[in-house]
Amino acid sequence: MTTSAQGTKVPAVLVLEDGRTFRGRAYGAVGETFGEAVFSTGMTGYQETLTDPSYHRQVVVMTAPHVGNTGVNDEDPESRRIWVSGYVVRDPARMPSNWRARRSLDEELAAQGVVGISGVDTRALTRHLRERGAMRVGIFSGPALTTTSGTPVADAALLARVQAAPEMTGADLSGEVATTEPYVVPAIGTKRFTVAAVDLGIKGMTPHRMAERGIEVHVLPATATVDDVYAVGPDGVFFSNGPGDPATADHAVAVMRGVLERRTPLFGICFGNQILGRALGFGTYKLKYGHRGINQPVQDRATGKVEITAHNHGFAVDAPLDGPTDSPFGRVEVSHVCLNDDVVEGLRCLDVPAFSVQYHPEAAAGPHDAAYLFDRFVSLMEGQRA
Numbered sequence: 001m002t003t004s005a006q007g008t009k010v011p012a013v014l015v016l017e018d019g020r021t022f023r024g025r026a027y028g029a030v031g032e033t034f035g036e037a038v039f040s041t042g043m044t045g046y047q048e049t050l051t052d053p054s055y056h057r058q059v060v061v062m063t064a065p066h067v068g069n070t071g072v073n074d075e076d077p078e079s080r081r082i083w084v085s086g087y088v089v090r091d092p093a094r095m096p097s098n099w100r101a102r103r104s105l106d107e108e109l110a111a112q113g114v115v116g117i118s119g120v121d122t123r124a125l126t127r128h129l130r131e132r133g134a135m136r137v138g139i140f141s142g143p144a145l146t147t148t149s150g151t152p153v154a155d156a157a158l159l160a161r162v163q164a165a166p167e168m169t170g171a172d173l174s175g176e177v178a179t180t181e182p183y184v185v186p187a188i189g190t191k192r193f194t195v196a197a198v199d200l201g202i203k204g205m206t207p208h209r210m211a212e213r214g215i216e217v218h219v220l221p222a223t224a225t226v227d228d229v230y231a232v233g234p235d236g237v238f239f240s241n242g243p244g245d246p247a248t249a250d251h252a253v254a255v256m257r258g259v260l261e262r263r264t265p266l267f268g269i270c271f272g273n274q275i276l277g278r279a280l281g282f283g284t285y286k287l288k289y290g291h292r293g294i295n296q297p298v299q300d301r302a303t304g305k306v307e308i309t310a311h312n313h314g315f316a317v318d319a320p321l322d323g324p325t326d327s328p329f330g331r332v333e334v335s336h337v338c339l340n341d342d343v344v345e346g347l348r349c350l351d352v353p354a355f356s357v358q359y360h361p362e363a364a365a366g367p368h369d370a371a372y373l374f375d376r377f378v379s380l381m382e383g384q385r386a
């Protein structure tokens with residue numbers, strides 16, 4: 001049972017796995033939750049962040065101090081529910097205001113049972129995560145802070161529970177968020193192509209961006225086989241974003257290799273980029289604290305052009321920047337790089353029609369600078385037909 005903390009001053013505690021503790025007030029549902037503490041630098045787009053399945057099992061700290069100002073609407077969710085396992089804000093909106101708003105963010109979090117905390121010094125917390133790295137965290141409020149005999153639970157007991165929670169490294173999570181049944185997103189206007197999209201935790205805007213370009217998108221469960229992919233008669237195959245550690249995604253890597261062997265045009269986003277990296281023989285590794293937000297500079301190395309882009313990743317592909325590199329599927333080069341830290345942000349195959357990016361060209365939320373990548377996918381499919 002969860003209740004809303006709206007308008008109350010229910011105490012809440014946030015405990016990091018290294019023992020650092022922040023006190024605040026319950027926000028959203030009252031109770032307890034665990035996850036990986038990460039921070040997002042987006043000043044807008046909290047609904048898209050909360051409903052992005054890639055955030056499954058993560059407790060998101062917002063660096064923007066005011067959150068919830070535009071309330072919650074029915075148009076912006078990227079999936080059927082909120083996926084973050086916890087939410088940390090400095091100063092929640094007391095009077096949300098927007099013509100599309102249907103309810104407050106606090107009410108929505110409570111209705112979906114998402115435990116949050118407000119009144120936290122999110123700047124100090126973010127600096128801590130930046131210096132020490134992403135780590136496990138717990139948020140506790142209300143009954144979670146009192147024993148059955150009515151005495152307060154000791155901080156050491158809370159810390160022990162945080163330290164017993166699962167780590168993100170080694171987590172195989174796509175199956176927990178992806179569709180279990182295939183479904184079709186029809187092309188908008190004249191249908192030009194059919195794409196099989198393997199759902200590893202797909203955001204709703206991604207098939208929409210393809211549909212806008214005349215693509216009929218067949219979204220398939222994460223368990224789809226190579227035969228399932230080809231059963232839809234695809235002109236192209238897409239691998240989506242998704243939660244968890246790409247080192248666990250052996251099934252998706254095997255399916256992608258099947259697609260690369262057949263030389264079908266292939267596009268991957270985020271988790272899909274990590275799967276392409278692995279399919280080509282590269283490793284993946286965990287970033288210290290990851291990239292999350294809608295203001296990350298990425299350079300397209302072919303044109304030199306810099307895009308401001310939306311990110312949400314905690315892992316990255318370990319590929320040499322000074323390519324091309326030989327792979328089992330011919331030469332591959334790093335197409336995009338993050339200008340903050342030189343992390344690989346895109347891969348392009350030179351001998352098979354395949355490419356991917358680590359960031360989010362579907363731009364929900366985020367700037368639309370990278371929309372050309374969907375056109376590039378269309379060009380690959382056109383090229384295959386010519």
Ligand SMILES: NC(=O)CC[C@H](N)C(=O)O
Nearest residue numbers: 054241242270271314315
């Ligand atoms: N948005 C995503 O697809 C994230 C991919 C992967 N789970 C990561 O954290 O790096």
